[in-house]
Amino acid sequence: MSQATESDVREDGIIESVSGPVVTARDLDARMNDVVYVGSEGLMGEVIEIEGNITTIQVYEETSGVSPGEPVEGTGAPLSVDLGPGMLDAIYDGVQRPLDVLEEKMGSAYLDRGVDAPGIDLEKEWEFQPEVAEGDSVEAGDIVGTVPETPSIDHKVMVPPNSDGGEVTAIESGTFTVEETVVELDSGEEIQMRQEWPVRQQRPSVDKETPTEPLISGQRVLDGLFPIAKGGTAAIPGPFGSGKTVTQHQLAKWADADIVVYVGCGERGNEMTEVIEDFPELEDPITGNALMDRTCLIANTSNMPVAARESCVYTGITIAEYFRDMGYDVALMADSTSRWAEAMREISSRLEEMPGEEGYPAYLSARLSAFYERAGYFSNINGTEGSVSVIGAVSPPGGDFSEPVTQNTLRIVKTFWALDADLAERRHFPSINWNESYSLYREQLDPWFVDNVRDDWPETRQWAIDTLDEEAELQEIVQLVGKDALPEDQQLTLEIARYLREAWLQQNAFHPTDTYCEPEKTYRIMDAIKTYNDEAFEALDAGVPVEELTDIESAPRLNRIGVQEDYNEYIDELEDDITSELRELY
């Protein structure tokens, strides 16, 4: 978290009452959303209500043992993050304190209280390469230099968004800490590699554009049927165990974003540990560098203080916007937005606010939309273009999608990946229900798939959708009369649809090859099944009985394409075998 640097230290207050994460203070001179330090241990908190002489504070740390009468100290600054080189490959708590630094400072594996640490290392020296020269005039947001932050990412050092700009009077080159001045302007302004930004405020941009490029996920069901755009929004609701986290992890691993911000909001500690242990060893399929080099992790697990759970999504999206401003495509995953909403509810109920639906505060919907509004494909103020894609997991109680968080989220996001407990139970993974899910980006992304994958991507996909739709209808009849009672052509359709489900939609996240599927391969598997379909229907027309068509020896090999690394060769051969086997039947 950003260390309050503003000098205007305000008057201290006195704690009036303590109830869990909510503390009230008397005589505190503070503004709404200011950061304050609570009690003799100096626990970090944020002002969330001011009423007369009483200020209500949500505290980001455990409050056991804190008592009325202890002091509260204002900082005069809103909750902000430190922005600068050093955020990639980092893991933060919900208020941007680096967890590795905390471990060291606390000398313990347990999170102690009252320990603060800056979000970026203030002592580390970075190689600053200037991009402007003396005499150039620069404006807010302009890139003045770059820092090779990780093998994957050049960090762009920018004039802060709230600067008035001016003419460059001095510029440095060489190694500096983030606090040393690298550029001076004629206005007297000094620019460092580090800047601060209040988390609850969107960073400025010129314009939002219509996204036209997909965020390729390497997951067949997503790229093939329900693609999300770069700058798009998606929700993954599902009951526990249906695959929210694995899907989010898959996106964090394989999505073709430049930067990934992964927010573990109120979920399991081990899931964050898994990322910390796995990502440094995984390779980005595009750059070949370690995945961790492009990743920033924010971990506020379920047992960590609830107020910091409320703030962690904001910390995450602010970091995402900062990289967007550099012209990067950023993907942010939040697992789970329901925990954030519940934190809001918990704080709201301690404030005794009037509850709305299911106890959530009346502003739930406004907060959710304000958050998702920060996603988009942007024209930045420095002339670059960048995007923030937001993918939020939703954890509906009892798996019931009619609850407020799911419903309010679905009103905002444009991609809906509906997880299905039934599919998960039969271990059909990813358990994304193809009948219920949708992507409103599908048509606007088609030109990209046509240009970059295959001309007939939209038509082939439509064929797959139609086949799956037909299967859903036929299944209802089968449940009543059995498969054998259906006409032959429908029996054949069922068999084809089964291959679509098993060979195409299913994808094993834990198989070293199958875990990532490039769009070309997604297309080719679908097309191979279509070849089988087309050839089989011709044979059926020629009078071959359906059992012979479904019994051909080569067809089951369709199920093995996913795990083939050299899939092109494998599919060529398989398509030949299927065709010749079928043609031999008549």
Place this chain on the structure above:
Amino acid sequence: MKEYQTITEISGPLVFVETDEPVGYDEIVEIEIGDGETRRGQVLESASDHVAIQVFEGTEGIDRDASVRFLGETMKMPVTEDLLGRVMDGTGQPIDGGPEIVPDDRQDIVGAAINPYSREYPEEFIQTGVSAIDGMNTLVRGQKLPIFSASGLPHNDLALQIARQASVPEEEEGSEEGSEFAVIFGAMGITAEEANEFMDDFERTGALERSVVFMNLADDPAVERTITPRLALTTAEYLAFEKDYHVLVILTDMTNYCEALREIGAAREEVPGRRGYPGYMYTDLAQLYERAGRIEGRDGSVTQIPILTMPGDDDTHPIPDLTGYITEGQIYIDRDLNSQGVQPPINVLPSLSRLMDDGIGEGLTRADHADVKDQIFAAYAEGEDLRDLVNIVGREALSDLDNKYLDFADRFEEEFVDQGYDTDRDIDETLELGWDLLSMLPKDALNRIDEELIEEHYREEETAEEVAAD
């Protein structure tokens, strides 16, 4: 230490006291009532002139004259290795007539959160000897894997079987080094009869010596149940992370724990969440369940098996629902399987072990484990589906293959799952049994299994029958 005789209100488990000095949030309180009896409680809310106290042993018999002392510290558990073999009540007072406990340390029972950065990802296979778990929903050291059960079902038999049989394969091979194993048993509101079941088993098998027991029984105060699991987990953490034990914590029944939370919430007139349970129940449960795990650089581990009974067999009820959202999977005990006499009646389909994928495979269990598991899941789900259909159209209307799936599902339940509470199968036996069953299906149908593994393990025709017979 200041004493107050200023109780202003007594309501359910809560007592409100006027104070003239600040009192810390969460602090421990002693309340002395007329006859010299002392009750303990905890500060739930602290304002400058009054506090709300939750009394563990109940407020019965407390009146305005009772005197209230604030101890100036939060609740602590005295910990020492000597706790092994001891039996305590739900507040940590010994009830076994044993010697006084001389603590090595006194630790805060609320337990700070483990820094996610300091955790080590659990991936060490625990062999429970139960095929439905080892084969299909593998438990690993440091996992939290609850049993989702319901009233009248044999969850205790399963928990005891796991406690008895749990081992880590390398240890079986006789190497005595490495960490020792300990069981912590935290009972919340269970009946005396159930408690005896556990105690008898612990005594019979000699497990008591390496166990620490905390007993809050059905007729003990409900509010006390909110601290029992914290005492148990504090002890577990001490043994695991300071004394290198591999600790298995069994907490039963979490449903009673949650009822106690609801009772306190209602007494505080809080805005209730779903079905009257407090809105912070997710956070509260997480603060218990997340105390399982492994920590980098420490040899021990805390594995949790919480047991809960689902009201109305309904897994969307807030107690199982919130639990499932926090724990690393769940094991379902199934009423139908139980009435069919399957022991243990585990329904593997809705069951899940989230840590399984990294805990199995070559070098950990066996190279074919993941594929065999996936295929069995798929085949059993298929067979289960067909059972509905066969009721309508009859077996004759189904294809050969469909009939095989039906047989597979039957045999899976009868042979793989129904092993009895005294059978201890090693992972090889479990997987071989899996292959016996899978070999009922044509090779072509085994599309989740690597072709080489099929070549290696698939039983050609007759052999399948023979092996299955023994």
